[in-house]
Amino acid sequence: xxxxxxxxxxxxxxxxxxxxxxxxxxxxxxxxxxxxxxxxxxxxxxxxxxxxxxxxxxxxxxxxxxxxxxxxxxxxxxxxxxxxxxxxxxxxxxxxxxxxxxxxxxxxxxxxxxxxxxxxxxxxxxxxxxxxxxxxxxxxxxxxxxxxxxxxxxxxxxxxxxxxxxxxxxxxxxxxxxxxxxxxxxxxxxxxxxxxxxxxxxxxxxxxxxxxxxxxxxxxxxxxxxxxxxxxxxxxxxxxxxxxxxxxxxxxxxxxxxxxxxxxxxxxxxxxxxxxxxxxxxxxxxxxxxxxxxxxxxxxxxxxxxxxxxxxxxxxxxxxxxxxxxxxxxxxxxxxxxxxxxxxxxx
Numbered sequence: 001x002x003x004x005x006x007x008x009x010x011x012x013x014x015x016x017x018x019x020x021x022x023x024x025x026x027x028x029x030x031x032x033x034x035x036x037x038x039x040x041x042x043x044x045x046x047x048x049x050x051x052x053x054x055x056x057x058x059x060x061x062x063x064x065x066x067x068x069x070x071x072x073x074x075x076x077x078x079x080x081x082x083x084x085x086x087x088x089x090x091x092x093x094x095x096x097x098x099x100x101x102x103x104x105x106x107x108x109x110x111x112x113x114x115x116x117x118x119x120x121x122x123x124x125x126x127x128x129x130x131x132x133x134x135x136x137x138x139x140x141x142x143x144x145x146x147x148x149x150x151x152x153x154x155x156x157x158x159x160x161x162x163x164x165x166x167x168x169x170x171x172x173x174x175x176x177x178x179x180x181x182x183x184x185x186x187x188x189x190x191x192x193x194x195x196x197x198x199x200x201x202x203x204x205x206x207x208x209x210x211x212x213x214x215x216x217x218x219x220x221x222x223x224x225x226x227x228x229x230x231x232x233x234x235x236x237x238x239x240x241x242x243x244x245x246x247x248x249x250x251x252x253x254x255x256x257x258x259x260x261x262x263x264x265x266x267x268x269x270x271x272x273x274x275x276x277x278x279x280x281x282x283x284x285x286x287x288x289x290x291x292x293x294x295x296x297x298x299x300x301x302x303x304x305x306x307x308x309x310x311x312x313x314x315x316x317x318x319x320x321x322x323x324x325x326x327x328x329x330x331x332x333x334x335x336x337x338x339x340x341x342x343x344x345x346x347x
Contacts (some may be wrong), residue, residue, distance in 0.1 A: 029166040032144035032153070036136065038110075041172030046108035048098050048118030050074025050296075051221070051303035052140055053090075055160075056112065057082050058304040059167040060176030067091040067106040069098040069118070073263050074298040076339060081305060081332045100125050104133060112167065114140030115151060116242065117301075138170065142221065142241055142302035151241040152219020157188070160224065160302050184307045191228045191310055195324040201317050204234040204255035204286075205300070208266040210274060212244040221302040221309075222259075228310035231257075231317065247280035256322055258286045259313070260342070263297040268341040291320055294342040296334070308332040319345050 028037040044066040047053045053068050057078070062085045071078070071092050079087045094102040098118050103111055103125070111130055113119050117140050119126050127137040141159035143151045154162070161181050168177025205222045207214040216222040217238030226233040234253035235245060260271055272292060275281045285291075293316045299309035311330035317323040335346050 027169055029138075029169050031166060032139045032141065036138060036166075036170070038136065038170060042110050042136075042170050044107065044109045045171065046098075046103055046106055046111045048111070048113040049301065050078060050298035051301035051305070052112055052114070052117060054078060054081070054298055054303040054305055055163050055167055056171075057085050057087070058177075058180045059164050059171065060173035061167060061171035062086070062090075064171050065090055066108050067093045067102075069094040069102060070096060074296060076337055077296040077298050077305070077332070077334070080334075080336060081308070097123060098125060099123065100129055103130065103135065108135060110136040110138060110170070112138045112140070114143035115145060116143055138166065140302060141166075142219065146239075150239060150243075152217070152239065154219075156219060156221050156224035156302060156306070157184075157228075159219075160184075160221070160304070160306060163302070164304065180304055184304065187307050187311065188228050191230065191314055191328060194230070194314060194326040194328055196230060197317075197323040199322075201231050201256040201322040202234055202253060203231040203257050203259055203313065204250055204253055205259050205261070206250075206271060206275070207242070207261040207300075208271065209244075212246060213250060214242065214244050215249075216242050216300075221306050222300055224302075225300070225306050225310045225313055228307065229313035229317065230323065231313060247278055251280040251284070254284055255286050257291045257293055257316060257320060259316075260292060260294040261297055261300050262294050262340060268292075268294050272342075292342060293345070294340060296337070296340065305332065316345065 026037055026039055028035055043064055045061060045064045046066055047056050047068050049070045053071055056065055068090050093106060130137055141162045144153040145151055146153060164177045164181055168174040203226055205215045215235050217240040218236050220241040223233050223236060234255050235249060260268060275287050281287055295309055295312060299305045308330040311328050314328045318325050334340060
């Protein structure tokens with residue numbers, strides 16, 4: 001039997017449970033070591049960043065999104081992943097990053113963001129700044145802080161499913177969120193059962209970089225993606241989420257495939273040119289043979305599209321002859337993203 005698409009699962013759940021599931025009494029969830037309590041489901045939610053927005057959409061709370069910021073770079077992939085949720089009609093305010101003024105202007109009951117994902121001391125927008133205005137906050141679990149200030153306190157799949165269920169609870173859509181989590185777990189199980197090669201491939205995530213490389217460690221969404229796809233994350237020993245490493249880390253890992261995060265700032269071709277020019281990377285097999293895979297930003301940051309990214313990563317290992325062929329396929333067909341460069345290998 002063919003796997004139901006996520007969009008169909010959401011539609012079926014919405015039809016069976018209604019727009020908002022019945023919820024009575026106070027609602028409490030645990031978020032980054034704190035208890036978030038509300039008297040009734042949130043009806044006015046503000047969200048920042050494509051990954052966070054995708055969590056809200058998948059959890060069934062699209063109509064509670066009073067406004068979003070930072071969606072432009074992910075609009076195409078979100079519309080592809082959630083074709084029935086009127087993504088293009090979401091109220092998009094502000095520029096690349098939210099400001100306190102943006103948030104106050106739309107008067108939300110709660111803001112869903114994270115440390116480094118909207119909340120920033122340098123921009124004077126932190127959870128405590130909103131608390132003084134009577135606005136509650138929910139932090140992306142991937143960004144929960146360790147004692148030393150680094151981000152990440154739980155494995156990335158746990159962080160994601162925690163957020164899906166919590167946002168489901170907070171918006172009155174827990175059954176929808178549970179359906180999405182179940183779908184993710186089934187697809188992870190299918191990936192785990194896919195045939196293995198003689199050697200586990202190594203992947204290196206090249207977000208961007210010139211003097212240093214911006215990548216992701218053991219607590220970021222990419223770790224979940226690589227784990228599910230049966231790929232070793234070259235920076236798995238870095239106990240952080242998104243962070244910088246030196247070029248020697250890339251050289252020492254000698255990855256089988258180099259994965260790119262597609263978003264403005266450094267183009268796909270600029271990344272390749274940088275890799276081919278740097279003495280630490282120009283002689284790597286992956287660079288010389290052009291083993292590059294470019295996936296949208298919203299697939300890499302913590303969100304429900306991580307499972308689709310894992311399926312595309314698995315497909316890339318099959319394409320480059322590193323794992324046997326399988327039936328793994330993502331319902332989100334990124335070949336339809338005409339603005340996504342560098343994926344000739346998909347054809």
